[in-house]
Amino acid sequence: MAATSQRRLVNPMLGTYFGIFTSAAAGLVLVLLVLEQLGFSDGLLRLAMLAGPIVLFIAVGAAGACREPSEYFAAGRRVPAVYTGLVLALSALGATGLVGMTGLYFINGFDAWCIAIGIWAGFVMMALLVAPYLRKHGSYTVPSYLGRRLDNRLARIVAAAVILVPMVLVAVAELKMGAYAAGWLSGWSQGLVTQLLVFAIIPMVVLGGVRSLTWSNAGQGIVVLIALVVPVGIVAALETNLPFPQLSHGPVLRGLGRMEAMRGVPINIAPMLGLDFAGQELTVLANRIAQPYISVGPISFILMILTVTCGIAASPWLLPRTVCTPGVYDTRKSVAWAIVFSGLVLISAASVAVFLRDILMDQVVGKSPRELPQWFRQLVELGVAGVKVTGDRVLLGEVGFKRDAVLFALPIAGGFSPIVVYMALAGAVAAALLAATSAITAIANVLAEDGVAGLVWSPPAGMRVNVVRLALPVVAILTGWIAIFVPADPLDLALWALALSGSSMFPVIVLSVLWKRLNAFGACTGMIAGFVTALLAIMAGEAAWLGVPGALSAVFGVPVGFIGAAVATRFASLPDRHVLALVRDIRLPGGETICDREERLQRLKQQRSG
Amino acid sequence: MELEERKPYWRHTKWQMVASLLPFLLLVLVLPLYVDRLNHNKFLGFPLGYFMMGHGLLLISIFTVASFINRQDAIDHWHGANEDI
Numbered sequence A: 001m002a003a004t005s006q007r008r009l010v011n012p013m014l015g016t017y018f019g020i021f022t023s024a025a026a027g028l029v030l031v032l033l034v035l036e037q038l039g040f041s042d043g044l045l046r047l048a049m050l051a052g053p054i055v056l057f058i059a060v061g062a063a064g065a066c067r068e069p070s071e072y073f074a075a076g077r078r079v080p081a082v083y084t085g086l087v088l089a090l091s092a093l094g095a096t097g098l099v100g101m102t103g104l105y106f107i108n109g110f111d112a113w114c115i116a117i118g119i120w121a122g123f124v125m126m127a128l129l130v131a132p133y134l135r136k137h138g139s140y141t142v143p144s145y146l147g148r149r150l151d152n153r154l155a156r157i158v159a160a161a162v163i164l165v166p167m168v169l170v171a172v173a174e175l176k177m178g179a180y181a182a183g184w185l186s187g188w189s190q191g192l193v194t195q196l197l198v199f200a201i202i203p204m205v206v207l208g209g210v211r212s213l214t215w216s217n218a219g220q221g222i223v224v225l226i227a228l229v230v231p232v233g234i235v236a237a238l239e240t241n242l243p244f245p246q247l248s249h250g251p252v253l254r255g256l257g258r259m260e261a262m263r264g265v266p267i268n269i270a271p272m273l274g275l276d277f278a279g280q281e282l283t284v285l286a287n288r289i290a291q292p293y294i295s296v297g298p299i300s301f302i303l304m305i306l307t308v309t310c311g312i313a314a315s316p317w318l319l320p321r322t323v324c325t326p327g328v329y330d331t332r333k334s335v336a337w338a339i340v341f342s343g344l345v346l347i348s349a350a351s352v353a354v355f356l357r358d359i360l361m362d363q364v365v366g367k368s369p370r371e372l373p374q375w376f377r378q379l380v381e382l383g384v385a386g387v388k389v390t391g392d393r394v395l396l397g398e399v400g401f402k403r404d405a406v407l408f409a410l411p412i413a414g415g416f417s418p419i420v421v422y423m424a425l426a427g428a429v430a431a432a433l434l435a436a437t438s439a440i441t442a443i444a445n446v447l448a449e450d451g452v453a454g455l456v457w458s459p460p461a462g463m464r465v466n467v468v469r470l471a472l473p474v475v476a477i478l479t480g481w482i483a484i485f486v487p488a489d490p491l492d493l494a495l496w497a498l499a500l501s502g503s504s505m506f507p508v509i510v511l512s513v514l515w516k517r518l519n520a521f522g523a524c525t526g527m528i529a530g531f532v533t534a535l536l537a538i539m540a541g542e543a544a545w546l547g548v549p550g551a552l553s554a555v556f557g558v559p560v561g562f563i564g565a566a567v568a569t570r571f572a573s574l575p576d577r578h579v580l581a582l583v584r585d586i587r588l589p590g591g592e593t594i595c596d597r598e599e600r601l602q603r604l605k606q607q608r609s610g
Numbered sequence B: 001m002e003l004e005e006r007k008p009y010w011r012h013t014k015w016q017m018v019a020s021l022l023p024f025l026l027l028v029l030v031l032p033l034y035v036d037r038l039n040h041n042k043f044l045g046f047p048l049g050y051f052m053m054g055h056g057l058l059l060i061s062i063f064t065v066a067s068f069i070n071r072q073d074a075i076d077h078w079h080g081a082n083e084d085i
Helices: A015-036 A041-065 A069-077 A081-108 A107-137 A142-150 A153-185 A190-205 A209-240 A246-262 A298-313 A328-363 A374-382 A402-412 A420-457 A461-485 A492-514 A520-542 A555-568 A578-586 A593-610 B002-038 B048-079
Strands: A282-284 A384-389 A399-402
Touching: A015 A041, A015 A209, A041 A153, A041 A190, A041 A209, A041 A420, A069 A209, A069 A461, A069 A593, A081 A107, A081 A153, A081 A209, A081 A328, A081 A399, A081 A402, A081 A420, A081 A492, A107 A142, A107 A298, A107 A328, A107 A492, A107 A578, A107 A593, A107 B002, A107 B048, A142 A520, A142 A593, A153 A190, A153 A402, A153 A420, A153 A461, A153 A492, A153 A520, A153 A593, A190 A209, A190 A374, A209 A246, A209 A328, A209 A402, A209 A420, A209 A461, A246 A328, A246 B048, A282 A492, A282 A555, A298 A492, A298 A555, A298 B002, A328 A402, A328 B048, A374 A384, A374 A402, A384 B002, A399 A402, A402 A420, A402 A520, A420 A461, A461 B002, A492 A555, A492 A578, A520 A555, A578 A593, B002 B048
Parallel strands: none
Antiparallel strands: A282 A399, A384 A399
């Protein structure tokens, strides 16, 4: 006997709407290409490329205005699996993943795969262990889920306090990376562009909450995919006759290996626990691109995979997106789509790095300093590349690149129109907006739902939405302020955020589904122990007190979280009978979504009493 | 869903989780140790170790989740725990 569910219909016009959106975005690029040929000023073209997509995103977001809580917090649970997968993948990567990972592939070569593998494995864990059960429960934030599952307000507040830290780190990292790309595109200062991004984010999400967020994010995802895949596709077609760089960069990579061997590029194997990813500064290209374990040791490689896996599987800024699908089956499918999209982005990023290295080896390395090509001189003038020649020929070890400039250097090196470079920059801005709005909305929802409205178990619907509408601009401005004034590498911030969210949330969320006995005392102990351990390990790693780098702190945090939760649970009483019934209900995909049922019953009660 | 059906359903679901996760985790943790050796071969023009870390593990992840969704949906239907559309 199949249990009934309250599935809602997906809008059949979605494909048409996003077809129109994609045409508008592509049309903007084509019009700007024409205007560039007609001799319009460069400043105007840059401004149009920055503002055009942002205006489109704000229009899509504002069109999703709503007041009903199930619409405002879960987009009416009508988001198809493909769209959810797209926004999940790009919220997990963001501009930090897109821009930073391309740079890491270029500078650190093979070793960057550990982060990519961690992201895919994290989504696998999410699909198997976490997302379907959270979808069945249907709560709008992770602390609300834990609060209801553990039947305890303190656990809800502890979870909210603990997850705020990684979410703020992600929002700050994304705003910083977005400001880097938008600053390059507009020529304005980082402070000014960060403020502009913040004031673009507020109208984008404040009117419709998660509904606005979902549909503007889907638009941003489409822009990111176009801006990433088109330039590298053209380069691949020119170099390999195949416009599929993801599959065709293999022979180029092997050719690079042969050239590196001929030019005597050294192989320096990293220590077992070494982790030396390129920072934001100019970094010398000292490694062979396909040689493993040169900047990340073999043990660090595996530990980094596990850290990112736990961080992604339990990340509190991604999990609320999985409850917006029409059902549990769609949630499982959406995470599978997230792996497909993140794979497309990460393998395209790797191919960008391989093609740029190939052009560099071909046109710069081995040449005399007087013969350097125009595109390389342009990159040096921009301050994103450098060369210090000691002999009469340029060696690979004498060329330096800035990690975050690699993605935008490929269209410059390919000799494309400036509009293609601006398109790549606009793609990075869209990725930053996507992940930043995701994190900022998640923070505002946690503050409003678990901080303010959570103090009352059944707050009125209007109050819930209004509190978030007040919280969103405050959170956006505060994170923007931190992004302007706190100097830090966005990639470090993102890796710390994953380590912290993995350590504090992964053990408790997984146990909350798999272990009926888990009680509030155990969960609070697990969350706090995991979080504090990871935080201390990050500080010790950064101060070089510990042999393990800070980015791998989840190696300590996750086991401590599991042990803390398991041991402390034994010291407290068994959960009540209704909590056990709730866990049994969460485990069944069929039946009405638990939160929707509670809201429906509450409305009925109010109608009867009114 | 009948009350007495819940236990076998959850047991079946747990075994499916283990059957999907264990081979995947084993591959993710063991494959990186053999990259250097695999790199001596080539596949689609790629050094095989590099290909397995990028494209290979991506395909393995997609296969793991896709097969899990398929099997878990069959389990849901078998025990009558599926969503009614």
